[in-house]
Amino acid sequence: MIAAADELDDLKRRHARDIQELHAENARKERELEEGRNALRELGDDLARERDTVRALKNALSEQSNAHILLKTQFTTLETKCDALSSEGQAQLNSKAKLTADLQAAKARAEELENELMEAESLRRKLHNQIQELKGNIRVFCRVRPALGTLPDSHEQNSSSGLASINFPDKREHKEIVISNTTETAMGYTRDTILPFSFDRVFEPRSSQHEVFEEISHLVQSCIDGYNICIFAYGQTGSGKSFTMEGGQTEDTRGMIPRAVRHVFQVAQQLQKKGWSYRMEGQFLEIYNETIVDLLGKGNDGKHEIKHDKNGRTSVTDVVVYPLRSPDQVQNLLNLAQSRRTVHATLMNERSSRSHSVFTLRIIGTNDASGETSEGCLNLVDLAGSERLKESGASSDKDRLKETQAINKSLSALGDVIAALGEKGSMGDKHIPYRNSKLTYLLQNSLSGNSKTLMFVNVSPLSSSLGESICSLRFATKVNNTTLGTAKKQTARLS
Numbered sequence: 001m002i003a004a005a006d007e008l009d010d011l012k013r014r015h016a017r018d019i020q021e022l023h024a025e026n027a028r029k030e031r032e033l034e035e036g037r038n039a040l041r042e043l044g045d046d047l048a049r050e051r052d053t054v055r056a057l058k059n060a061l062s063e064q065s066n067a068h069i070l071l072k073t074q075f076t077t078l079e080t081k082c083d084a085l086s087s088e089g090q091a092q093l094n095s096k097a098k099l100t101a102d103l104q105a106a107k108a109r110a111e112e113l114e115n116e117l118m119e120a121e122s123l124r125r126k127l128h129n130q131i132q133e134l135k136g137n138i139r140v141f142c143r144v145r146p147a148l149g150t151l152p153d154s155h156e157q158n159s160s161s162g163l164a165s166i167n168f169p170d171k172r173e174h175k176e177i178v179i180s181n182t183t184e185t186a187m188g189y190t191r192d193t194i195l196p197f198s199f200d201r202v203f204e205p206r207s208s209q210h211e212v213f214e215e216i217s218h219l220v221q222s223c224i225d226g227y228n229i230c231i232f233a234y235g236q237t238g239s240g241k242s243f244t245m246e247g248g249q250t251e252d253t254r255g256m257i258p259r260a261v262r263h264v265f266q267v268a269q270q271l272q273k274k275g276w277s278y279r280m281e282g283q284f285l286e287i288y289n290e291t292i293v294d295l296l297g298k299g300n301d302g303k304h305e306i307k308h309d310k311n312g313r314t315s316v317t318d319v320v321v322y323p324l325r326s327p328d329q330v331q332n333l334l335n336l337a338q339s340r341r342t343v344h345a346t347l348m349n350e351r352s353s354r355s356h357s358v359f360t361l362r363i364i365g366t367n368d369a370s371g372e373t374s375e376g377c378l379n380l381v382d383l384a385g386s387e388r389l390k391e392s393g394a395s396s397d398k399d400r401l402k403e404t405q406a407i408n409k410s411l412s413a414l415g416d417v418i419a420a421l422g423e424k425g426s427m428g429d430k431h432i433p434y435r436n437s438k439l440t441y442l443l444q445n446s447l448s449g450n451s452k453t454l455m456f457v458n459v460s461p462l463s464s465s466l467g468e469s470i471c472s473l474r475f476a477t478k479v480n481n482t483t484l485g486t487a488k489k490q491t492a493r494l495s
């Protein structure tokens with residue numbers, strides 16, 4: 001029993017030890033279990049996170065694959081477009097080659113036509129000069145200016161009631177002008193007079209500078225062919241002479257001088273193709289009270305002398321002669337000259353020009369290919385107002401009286417020269433009184449029978465100017481009835 005009790009104790013001790021160990025083991029297992037649980041929780045969290053990541057990646061993948069599909073579609077469309085463009089490009093290359101060939105052919109044809117045109121132009125010029133020779137070399141154009149009331153900024157506002165009765169019956173050839181005038185007889189009766197005049201061309205008030213120049217452009221062109229040309233503007237103060245010759249500053253209102261210079265430059269350039277090269281020079285003079293003033297000079301006026309050489313060349317001593325290189329340069333010279341012109345007030349026109357102005361363009365041409373030379377001269381003359389003493393208000397002022405007398409003397413000298421040239425044409429050699437005025441002496445070589453002369457008779461539309469208008473038209477008619485003979489070219493061959 002003792003042994004059994006010992007054994008029992010022993011067993012109890014071992015059992016207690018086992019229980020203790022089992023407790024310890026249990027506690028350890030519980031700890032491990034807790035740790036396992038924690039680990040499991042962490043793994044659960046990780047799993048949830050991983051699931052989120054996988055979900056996000058899945059979404060991204062789906063977006064990417066959509067984008068990929070879209071890009072693929074776009075790529076295919078672009079590929080198709082590219083194919084279409086490259087075949088279009090090819091077609092365009094083909095059509096470009098065809099167009100280049102067509103252009104080449106058109107250029108060759110244009111060149112051919114240009115040559116034909118040049119030949120036709122030479123022929124036309126020759127025929128034109130022949131026609132002019134047959135007609136005689138003095139022509140008269142009449143131009144009636146518009147009433148200024150119809151223009152902005154005018155002093156003649158509401159002047160339409162004061163307009164003269166001027167009619168233009170010839171609607172086809174524009175050669176006639178008819179003035180109707182009512183005068184009172186000594187007995188107090190009124191008498192209606194119809195005065196018809198006819199000229200080479202009549203320009204109505206609405207005619208533009210462009211239309212007027214069209215009619216004189218061939219004449220201007222003749223100076224390139226070696227003729228001496230003289231174009232005058234004659235008429236009472238305020239009748240539109242300066243407007244016709246110099247014009248305004250705008251493209252539309254530019255006058256005959258700038259248009260003539262531009263035309264000469266253009267034609268000279270065209271003739272370069274035929275081997276011609278031209279040198280041009282210009283001078284601008286004023287004749288005031290029988291004294292020459294250089295409008296482009298530096299002021300040694302009154303000391304200029306007119307000289308004519310045996311080759312028909314006229315020069316004036318000590319005047320500035322500008323080599324002309326462009327039409328724009330001429331506009332600047334005109335502006336300079338304009339600011340220097342002698343301008344005084346008269347009753348007729350506040351800014352009346354009381355002097356003659358003479359713009360001279362000399363054109364010297366050489367043709368190295370054919371050995372020809374030519375020298376022509378174009379004079380564009382803006383004459384002083386032609387009104388009589390009473391009309392100009394000059395009779396009460398000594399200086400104005402002297403001016404008006406000088407103007408009248410030189411204008412009648414011009415008439416005498418033209419008349420004498422006309423008589424010479426029919427009766428052989430006759431003395432031509434060129435020396436009677438500075439104006440006619442200066443223009444001697446451009447007024448002779450060898451030259452071409454055009455006179456504009458400028459007319460005011462106002463009834464208050466009717467008397468002067470009739471005087472101007474009568475003077476112009478006398479000039480128109482004159483035949484100046486045959487113009488001669490000044491050409492030579494280079495030795």
Ligand SMILES: Nc1ncnc2c1ncn2[C@@H]1O[C@H](COP(=O)(O)OP(=O)(O)OP(=O)(O)O)[C@@H](O)[C@H]1O
Nearest residue numbers: 145236237238239240241242243349351352353385
């Ligand atoms: N055809 C026209 N169209 C428009 N305005 C014109 C025309 N002719 C003349 N004029 C205007 O009429 C006015 C007088 O003309 P202009 O000065 O040319 O006369 P003029 O005869 O030269 O006078 P002057 O003898 O004083 O020089 C100017 O204001 C001018 O601009």
